[in-house]
Amino acid sequence: xxxxxxxxxxxxxKIERGLCDGIVHGAIMSPRDERKDRLEQTIHELGxxxxxxxxxFDPQFYAATLNSPRDGHLSEFNYYNNNNGLGRTHFSGTxxxxxxxxxxxxxxxxxxxxxxxxxxxxxxxxxxxxxxxxIALNMAVESMDYHSSLNSPQPLLISLVISETAFQTxxxxxxxxxxxxxxxxxxxxxxxxxxxASVQNAMESAPFGRFMYFCHVLTTINEYDVIxxxxxxxxxxxxxxxxxxxxxxxxxxxxQFSLARFQPxxxxxxxxxxxxxxxxxxCSLINxxxxxxxxxxxxxxVLSGSNHDAILLNGPASGEPNxxxxxxxxxxxxxxxxxxxxxxxxxxxxxxIQEAERLMQNALTLYAQLGRQNVSFSPMTGPDxxxxxxxxxxxxxALVGL
Amino acid sequence: xTIPQLTIEQVKAVIPSAADIQxxxxxGQKIVFSGIIDGRKYALKFMAPNxxxxxxxxxxxxxxxxxxxxxxxxxxxxxxxPHLVGMGPIGxxxxxxxxxPIIYFSEEFVEGENLCSYLQSNGVFSVFELVRLAFHIxxxxxxxxxxxxxxxxxxxxxxxxxxxxxxxxxxDMGLVFDLQDESLSVCxxxxxLYFSPEQMDFNNRRTIMNFRSDLFSLGIVMYEMATGKHPxxxxxxxxxxxxxxxxxxxxxxxxxxxxxxxxxxxxxxxRLLAKRPALRYRSVxxxxxxxxxxxxx
Numbered sequence: 001x002x003x004x005x006x007x008x009x010x011x012x013x014k015i016e017r018g019l020c021d022g023i024v025h026g027a028i029m030s031p032r033d034e035r036k037d038r039l040e041q042t043i044h045e046l047g048x049x050x051x052x053x054x055x056x057f058d059p060q061f062y063a064a065t066l067n068s069p070r071d072g073h074l075s076e077f078n079y080y081n082n083n084n085g086l087g088r089t090h091f092s093g094t095x096x097x098x099x100x101x102x103x104x105x106x107x108x109x110x111x112x113x114x115x116x117x118x119x120x121x122x123x124x125x126x127x128x129x130x131x132x133x134x135i136a137l138n139m140a141v142e143s144m145d146y147h148s149s150l151n152s153p154q155p156l157l158i159s160l161v162i163s164e165t166a167f168q169t170x171x172x173x174x175x176x177x178x179x180x181x182x183x184x185x186x187x188x189x190x191x192x193x194x195x196x197a198s199v200q201n202a203m204e205s206a207p208f209g210r211f212m213y214f215c216h217v218l219t220t221i222n223e224y225d226v227i228x229x230x231x232x233x234x235x236x237x238x239x240x241x242x243x244x245x246x247x248x249x250x251x252x253x254x255x256q257f258s259l260a261r262f263q264p265x266x267x268x269x270x271x272x273x274x275x276x277x278x279x280x281x282x283c284s285l286i287n288x289x290x291x292x293x294x295x296x297x298x299x300x301x302v303l304s305g306s307n308h309d310a311i312l313l314n315g316p317a318s319g320e321p322n323x324x325x326x327x328x329x330x331x332x333x334x335x336x337x338x339x340x341x342x343x344x345x346x347x348x349x350x351x352x353i354q355e356a357e358r359l360m361q362n363a364l365t366l367y368a369q370l371g372r373q374n375v376s377f378s379p380m381t382g383p384d385x386x387x388x389x390x391x392x393x394x395x396x397x398a399l400v401g402l
Numbered sequence: 403x404t405i406p407q408l409t410i411e412q413v414k415a416v417i418p419s420a421a422d423i424q425x426x427x428x429x430g431q432k433i434v435f436s437g438i439i440d441g442r443k444y445a446l447k448f449m450a451p452n453x454x455x456x457x458x459x460x461x462x463x464x465x466x467x468x469x470x471x472x473x474x475x476x477x478x479x480x481x482x483x484p485h486l487v488g489m490g491p492i493g494x495x496x497x498x499x500x501x502x503p504i505i506y507f508s509e510e511f512v513e514g515e516n517l518c519s520y521l522q523s524n525g526v527f528s529v530f531e532l533v534r535l536a537f538h539i540x541x542x543x544x545x546x547x548x549x550x551x552x553x554x555x556x557x558x559x560x561x562x563x564x565x566x567x568x569x570x571x572x573x574d575m576g577l578v579f580d581l582q583d584e585s586l587s588v589c590x591x592x593x594x595l596y597f598s599p600e601q602m603d604f605n606n607r608r609t610i611m612n613f614r615s616d617l618f619s620l621g622i623v624m625y626e627m628a629t630g631k632h633p634x635x636x637x638x639x640x641x642x643x644x645x646x647x648x649x650x651x652x653x654x655x656x657x658x659x660x661x662x663x664x665x666x667x668x669x670x671x672x673r674l675l676a677k678r679p680a681l682r683y684r685s686v687x688x689x690x691x692x693x694x695x696x697x698x699x
Contacts, residue, residue: 182612
């Protein structure tokens with residue numbers, strides 16, 4: 001597995017740098033966040049400068065089914081603008097064919113071989129048995145049919161935007177998988193819509209374990225490529241489940257997906273600066289958390305090993321001003337990639353699961369040790385999310401019988 | 403439904419081009435003769451339409467016997483693989499014999515033995531034969547599925563092993579189900595012991611049945627030919643208990659009963675018997691790739 005850059009507003013030179021450093025292996029571009037001409041130019045340039053990278057274009061068609069979405073530059077794209085303002089009441093099942101054709105035609109015509117896959121349009125749904133999930137399946141089937149008529153050398157990924165609450169019912173998950181695995185595509189681009197998105201907001205353990213099972217059935221059993229977008233630290237658990245790539249970005253709304261991304265902004269202050277620690281499997285606040293660890297002479301125990309660590313070695317608080325957004329993002333990709341490389345080097349799924357368990361146990365041990373040195377963490381930093389993940393992994397192991 | 407009562411002389415009168423006519427089988431709905439036409443031996447199948455259904459509803463309504471025969475002939479005409487029984491020179495016809503309507507057609511006469519009788523007389527298959535069986539019958543499943551159809555009645559009695567080259571041939575397409583044909587009923591048909599779990603899900607079958615249902619039945623046949631035992635009969639005393647086992651019980655590992663089976667072949671059989679279609683193989687090609695790995699072990 002490898003990490004992809006989930007793009008959004010404020011891309012700057014992060015992707016180019018991440019690709020050059022080998023810490024991301026591709027990027028998923030966001031039409032909402034960039035001018036159309038600039039985005040097309042960027043995809044072309046990345047395709048030329050990094051021909052082996054997995055560059056993709058997420059059409060974000062699902063935003064058209066929101067009422068008055070904050071859709072940024074999406075309206076510059078005809079496949080979207082022709083259907084803008086559909087909302088849920090005006091979405092027409094009979095027009096699926098044209099939605100699909102316009103979207104795939106655009107990608108096929110403009111991006112050609114500069115993208116690794118064409119990505120189908122979709123709508124979001126809340127439950128596997130609701131009518132919207134059936135519409136999403138119909139769009140998937142239509143995309144499969146139309147893609148085969150396009151004779152595109154780029155394989156097709158079916159995109160799905162699924163609410164986390166859909167994973168509450170296992171029977172429904174299995175029924176949906178039965179239907180999904182009838183689709184003859186290269187794979188799936190899956191986004192889990194969170195009810196709210198905040199730092200270290202782990203999904204409930206049982207639904208996340210079922211989502212891991214969902215990915216396992218698609219990848220390990222049925223040999224589809226599966227890319228999970230808007231991912232974060234839990235990527236290593238998805239890797240243990242068999243996922244092909246996960247994508248993560250620089251802001252919190254590019255690490256967890258919620259509809260807030262398309263709704264009017266309520267404003268807010270700049271996020272506090274954080275450090276991505278592989279040993280802790282979380283993003284600690286540079287000040288005070290990392291500073292307290294430094295004062296307890298345990299900084300080396302929580303560092304991830306990237307070149308950027310040098311900024312913080314003489315004291316995280318004094319290094320904080322130099323810890324820019326770009327460095328923070330690159331350090332995060334470095335950390336997720338380091339864990340991914342550790343797992344992907346293992347020969348079997350059970351070995352990857354055991355390594356994931358070991359990483360979590362080590363993190364909990366380290367949190368406990370730091371606690372004994374009076375280092376305290378905010379609830380957002382940990383370690384409760386690790387216990388949730390442990391339960392998720394147990395749920396997953398029970399479901400697959402491993 | 404009645405089996406038509408026919409003599410060899412009556413068959414000769416209906417198909418005068420046929421020579422050396424012999425009765426070879428008499429089943430629930432049909433009587434089968436063999437006959438030589440233009441120097442080749444064929445099976446000549448005769449069925450009596452269901453009189454209670456003729457003329458019901460409207461003029462386009464076919465009784466179940468005729469519609470089965472029609473499906474069988476249509477599928478044989480569409481599919482071209484040596485692992486599905488082929489069509490003979492006489493297409494679907496109707497005639498009257500002593501005032502009784504009769505439908506008939508011809509198909510390839512497969513010289514050989516079906517797997518039921520093979521198992522009784524020779525015992526279980528070698529690993530080589532098991533893999534060969536899976537390859538050939540999966541080819542047949544693929545050929546039918548190309549037309550969005552499923553066989554629905556894969557069982558040892560419907561699989562012949564050719565005497566001349568040992569190839570396996572899937573017979574009896576009378577229950578073939580066309581997922582795109584809204585006119586066909588979805589009432590439960592087939593042989594219950596070889597049903598897939600979704601075949602027993604009477605409320606939802608049209609939407610979730612596809613070729614993976616046939617793969618499940620193939621898994622039962624492979625299990626039987628590997629171990630001599632049906633995977634879901636153990637501990638069951640009634641058909642409903644067998645249904646319950648098919649729907650819910652994990653069978654014993656074939657390797658437990660036949661230790662010389664490789665892990666890979668064991669895994670293939672178990673995977674074919676997965677309760678959910680999504681846990682089997684999403685394409686016949688993936689199954690065949692796994693089988694090739696067994697071959698190269």
